Amino acid sequence: MDSNPNFEVSNAKLKYGLWYIRHKILLRKLLITFLVVLIVFFYSYTLWKVVDLYIIHSGESAEIIEQFIGNSDSRPTTQNRIKVQDLKIENIKILPSSGNRKDIVATVSNPNAYYAARHVAYDFISGDKVIFQDESFVWPGDEKIFAALGIEDSKISNSQVLLQIREISWERYQDFQNIIAQKANISLSGVEYIPANRIAQAAGFTGIVKFSVTNRSIYNYYDPGFYIVLLNGSEIVGVNFTQINILRSLQTVPVQVNVLSPVSNVTSEKIIPEINILDEEAFFIDEVEKSELK
Numbered sequence: 001m002d003s004n005p006n007f008e009v010s011n012a013k014l015k016y017g018l019w020y021i022r023h024k025i026l027l028r029k030l031l032i033t034f035l036v037v038l039i040v041f042f043y044s045y046t047l048w049k050v051v052d053l054y055i056i057h058s059g060e061s062a063e064i065i066e067q068f069i070g071n072s073d074s075r076p077t078t079q080n081r082i083k084v085q086d087l088k089i090e091n092i093k094i095l096p097s098s099g100n101r102k103d104i105v106a107t108v109s110n111p112n113a114y115y116a117a118r119h120v121a122y123d124f125i126s127g128d129k130v131i132f133q134d135e136s137f138v139w140p141g142d143e144k145i146f147a148a149l150g151i152e153d154s155k156i157s158n159s160q161v162l163l164q165i166r167e168i169s170w171e172r173y174q175d176f177q178n179i180i181a182q183k184a185n186i187s188l189s190g191v192e193y194i195p196a197n198r199i200a201q202a203a204g205f206t207g208i209v210k211f212s213v214t215n216r217s218i219y220n221y222y223d224p225g226f227y228i229v230l231l232n233g234s235e236i237v238g239v240n241f242t243q244i245n246i247l248r249s250l251q252t253v254p255v256q257v258n259v260l261s262p263v264s265n266v267t268s269e270k271i272i273p274e275i276n277i278l279d280e281e282a283f284f285i286d287e288v289e290k291s292e293l294k
Helices: 011-056 058-070 078-083 176-183 287-293
Strands: 088-096 101-109 115-126 129-138 143-152 162-172 186-195 207-215 225-232 235-243 252-259 268-274
Touching: 088 162, 088 235, 101 129, 101 235, 115 143, 129 143, 143 225, 143 235, 143 268, 186 268, 207 225, 207 268, 225 252, 235 252
Parallel strands: none
Antiparallel strands: 088 101, 101 143, 115 129, 115 162, 186 207, 207 252, 225 235, 225 268
């Protein structure tokens, strides 16, 4: 038996082997060049992202980083106030009310596009005394009023009043307008101010405001409030507040409010809903809905 068998090599394999031997150095250079280009690409991309993160979009990036570092569990904290712009307080006015009382109103706006002041505890201060305390909220980019109604004249020192934010909790939202569209779909219609001289029996009040509220959302609201702001041009001349016990989904409720404060020259009126959709207690679930959820 032959102990040295012949191994046949095909022409194709032989040609490939010869080609590889001749071009081995070139192939190595091409591989090294490719890897160098790849490394340069990734380093350039990383450098660009660093510039984009810390220079071009530094403000937005800082907000995102601060949210995850300072509030990693997604719950609002009072500490977040140092990471956003403060609420802007403007146009504090003292208006005459009924009897020996005054109505105090201030315009408060939230300049932050992504942060909601979901809980605001505030004080109206006159002299060195707190004359009124309450809680409210301000949505991102929104403007609203904080008011103290029916304050005794004797509590207001030298007709001077300050509004002080005592405590505030912020929370970030990427698309708050979508939340409003879903949870605060309220429409107002038939808004009308009728002065006393047009009312047959107007003893004890100077006018009435009528309007209808329609809840177009799928939610029921518990104790929704409404500020009634009377204007002379752009100047606030009167403020009232009213609440509805329960406003159910798809329900329309007519509202009538007696105006007790002495107002005149009212050219327009504005109704501002006061429904904190970020507070679960603002929503009402009746017994039928509870049984359906079980």
